[in-house]
Amino acid sequence: MSRDHPARCPVSPVRNTLLIAASILLAAQGIVSQKVRVEEEVEAYPTESVDLRCEFIDGGGRTKLTQVSWIWEPIDGQRDNIAVYHPVYGQSFPNPSFKDRVVFLHNTLENPSIRISNLKMSDTGRYTCEYATYPSGNEQGTTTLIMLAKPKNSANVVTVQAETKSVVVATCEAMDGKPAATIKWLGSVGGNHTTNTTNGPDGTVTVRSEYRLVPTAADNGREVTCMVEQKTQERPWAHTVQLSVEYPPSVSIEGYDNNWYVGRSDAVLLCMASGNPVPTTITWTAASGAMPDTVEVSGNKLTVRKVDDAVNTTFICEVKNKHGASRHQITTIVIEALEDPSSGGVVAGAVIGSLLALLLVIALIAVLLTRSRRQQRRGFPSSGDSIATGSGGGDYGNKARLLFSGTGNNSSKNGTGANNNGPIYTYREGCDATGTLTEKANDFHHHHLHHPAVGNTPSAHDILLSGEIDEVERRKFELDDSLEEEYDRFGGGNMLPPAYHVHRGHGGEEELDVYLDDDMESQRDGSVISRTAIYV
Numbered sequence: 001m002s003r004d005h006p007a008r009c010p011v012s013p014v015r016n017t018l019l020i021a022a023s024i025l026l027a028a029q030g031i032v033s034q035k036v037r038v039e040e041e042v043e044a045y046p047t048e049s050v051d052l053r054c055e056f057i058d059g060g061g062r063t064k065l066t067q068v069s070w071i072w073e074p075i076d077g078q079r080d081n082i083a084v085y086h087p088v089y090g091q092s093f094p095n096p097s098f099k100d101r102v103v104f105l106h107n108t109l110e111n112p113s114i115r116i117s118n119l120k121m122s123d124t125g126r127y128t129c130e131y132a133t134y135p136s137g138n139e140q141g142t143t144t145l146i147m148l149a150k151p152k153n154s155a156n157v158v159t160v161q162a163e164t165k166s167v168v169v170a171t172c173e174a175m176d177g178k179p180a181a182t183i184k185w186l187g188s189v190g191g192n193h194t195t196n197t198t199n200g201p202d203g204t205v206t207v208r209s210e211y212r213l214v215p216t217a218a219d220n221g222r223e224v225t226c227m228v229e230q231k232t233q234e235r236p237w238a239h240t241v242q243l244s245v246e247y248p249p250s251v252s253i254e255g256y257d258n259n260w261y262v263g264r265s266d267a268v269l270l271c272m273a274s275g276n277p278v279p280t281t282i283t284w285t286a287a288s289g290a291m292p293d294t295v296e297v298s299g300n301k302l303t304v305r306k307v308d309d310a311v312n313t314t315f316i317c318e319v320k321n322k323h324g325a326s327r328h329q330i331t332t333i334v335i336e337a338l339e340d341p342s343s344g345g346v347v348a349g350a351v352i353g354s355l356l357a358l359l360l361v362i363a364l365i366a367v368l369l370t371r372s373r374r375q376q377r378r379g380f381p382s383s384g385d386s387i388a389t390g391s392g393g394g395d396y397g398n399k400a401r402l403l404f405s406g407t408g409n410n411s412s413k414n415g416t417g418a419n420n421n422g423p424i425y426t427y428r429e430g431c432d433a434t435g436t437l438t439e440k441a442n443d444f445h446h447h448h449l450h451h452p453a454v455g456n457t458p459s460a461h462d463i464l465l466s467g468e469i470d471e472v473e474r475r476k477f478e479l480d481d482s483l484e485e486e487y488d489r490f491g492g493g494n495m496l497p498p499a500y501h502v503h504r505g506h507g508g509e510e511e512l513d514v515y516l517d518d519d520m521e522s523q524r525d526g527s528v529i530s531r532t533a534i535y536v
Contacts, residue, residue, distance in 0.1 A: 035063070038129055038141035045148050045232075049117045052143050054129030056110050063139075066132040068112040072098075074125040085112050121147050121178065121202035148232050149204045151177025155226035155239040160215050161323065162247040166191075169219075169243050170211040172226030179231055180205035187224030189213055189243065220245040220276050248324030249275030253317055256330055262337045264307040269330065271300040271317035279319040287314035287329070309334055 037055045044050040056065060070083040072095070083102050084092040087109060093099050098116065105113040109131075116123065124147040130140040151174035160167050169191065174181035185193045191213030198206040211224055221242050228237040251273045260267055273279045284297045292310035296303045304311050312334040318327040 035139050036129055036131060036141035038143045041144045041146060043146045043148055044119050045150070046119055046121055048119055049115055050119060050145065051105065051113060051115050052127050052129070052145070053113045054111070054141060056131055056139070063136055064134040065109040066134060068109055068132075069130050070114055071128045071130055072125055073128065074122070083114055085109065119147065121149060121204055123147060124203055147178060147203065149176055149178040150232040151175055151181045151207070151228065151230055153228045153237045153239070155241055157241040157244050159244040159246060162215050162217050162245050164214060166212045166214050168210045168212050169215060169245070170224055170226070170241050171208065172211070172228070172239075173206065173208045174228045174230060175206045176200060176204040177207070177230050177232070178204045181207045181228050181230040183207055183209040184227045184229070185209070185211050185224060186227060189219055189222050189224060191224070215243070215245040217245060217247040219243050220247070244276070246276045246323055249273050249279040249319045249321050249326045251317055251319045251326045251328045253315070253328050253330045256332060258333070259335075260304075260307050260311065260332050261335045262308060265305060267304040267307055269302040269315060271302070271319065271328075273300065273319040273326070275319070275321045275323070277321050279321045281320040283318045285316045285318070287316060307334060
């Protein structure tokens with residue numbers, strides 16, 4: 001139970017505070033007892049200078065200083081006196097390695113600081129400022145001099161040949177540095193590195209790193225970066241190198257477009273080769289034997305000045321470098337000459353233009369004919385039409401229409417024969433403003449067809465106004481305008497107007513019908529009259 005008491009009863013806060021205060025007092029007493037003040041550590045570079053400071057501290061002034069010495073310890077157990085100062089005998093520099101490189105900054109025992117010039121890497125070590133005093137004896141203070149060296153950095157590529165095993169492709173080195181440098185590699189080629197260190201006689205260190213991979217042709221020209229970090233450098237040092245992998249050449253032929261027709265000029269083939277080193281020898285040959293006369297070769301370029309059957313062959317390109325040779329071939333096929341696209345376009349344009357012009361002329365002619373026929377249907381004579389004069393004294397245009405034809409076998413088709421038994425009335429479209437009716441030299445009374453004519457021949461207008469003409473006959477004149485519309489509907493001037501005839505209905509009355517037969521029937525005796533007979 002008693003052995004567990006300290007664990008169960010921790011030290012009180014008051015006691016802990018007293019322990020800390022005692023420690024501080026002991027440290028202060030040690031500092032006060034240290035009468036030689038120096039710097040603990042100093043860094044310097046070769047060829048430069050460094051000041052080693054030393055000062056004697058005597059609080060009561062009761063210590064008597066006899067002399068002061070600077071002692072160099074390059075390694076443990078080796079002590080060399082490099083500088084001595086005596087107030088009576090003066091300065092002394094017993095070590096020849098520091099002769100002319102060490103001086104006292106002040107000629108006093110209280111401040112015997114020294115300066116070392118033209119530093120060397122071998123100057124590194126501990127430097128002790130030691131006083132001979134009375135009555136306390138020797139007093140001293142030690143400063144450690146650390147010599148630093150900036151490394152000499154470099155990175156280089158190693159030219160290799162493509163193979164199947166891992167080899168060194170790049171190196172990176174930080175030479176004669178202190179402290180030793182650290183080397184890293186940056187890259188995406190998938191390699192690895194190894195590092196080794198070499199110590200120099202002066203305390204410097206050389207670090208060397210090698211980058212390794214299995215080289216292929218695809219690795220040629222790819223980049224890796226060496227990065228060196230060291231205390232003396234403000235920032236990491238980096239250098240990028242491009243890998244150099246040598247391999248036999250590869251070759252291809254470009255430029256053939258499968259359109260080598262007879263007569264084509266300046267057809268070109270290019271021999272495209274790659275390799276490391278670059279192929280220096282390029283040779284063109286033809287599988288058919290001698291190169292055709294129309295072919296010119298310049299380096300990797302083959303030009304056919306004029307395509308003909310002679311170049312219907314296989315062309316071969318061969319390239320070489322120090323690691324090997326490679327060849328490629330292509331077969332060219334000569335086809336028949338093609339029409340010049342530009343001349344074909346001209347011909348097509350001419351044909352299309354001619355068709356358009358022809359269509360324009362046809363359209364113009366159609367418009368003129370349609371206009372002329374419309375004028376003729378309305379009774380206006382066109383140029384070249386003559387106006388005929390009927391036997392009854394009236395003028396007949398080229399479109400006078402015969403409405404009533406004569407009967408009998410000997411009657412003429414135009415109604416002027418000797419056997420006409422009744423009046424023949426004609427109507428001229430547009431011959432005058434009133435559409436005048438005229439008659440042949442016969443009786444005009446429809447109900448007195450067998451009586452000869454007496455007195456003056458009545459006009460067609462008088463016939464229409466007389467009450468002696470029956471209703472059916474009058475309707476023939478009234479329907480003339482409606483027949484004109486039928487005439488237009490059936491093609492105008494290209495077709496004959498529809499004919500009509502009178503027949504007896506069921507009630508015994510005469511009725512008027514329109515028919516489109518080629519011939520028309522006589523109104524009197526049913527004889528057939530050619531349709532052409534209705535025009536005079």
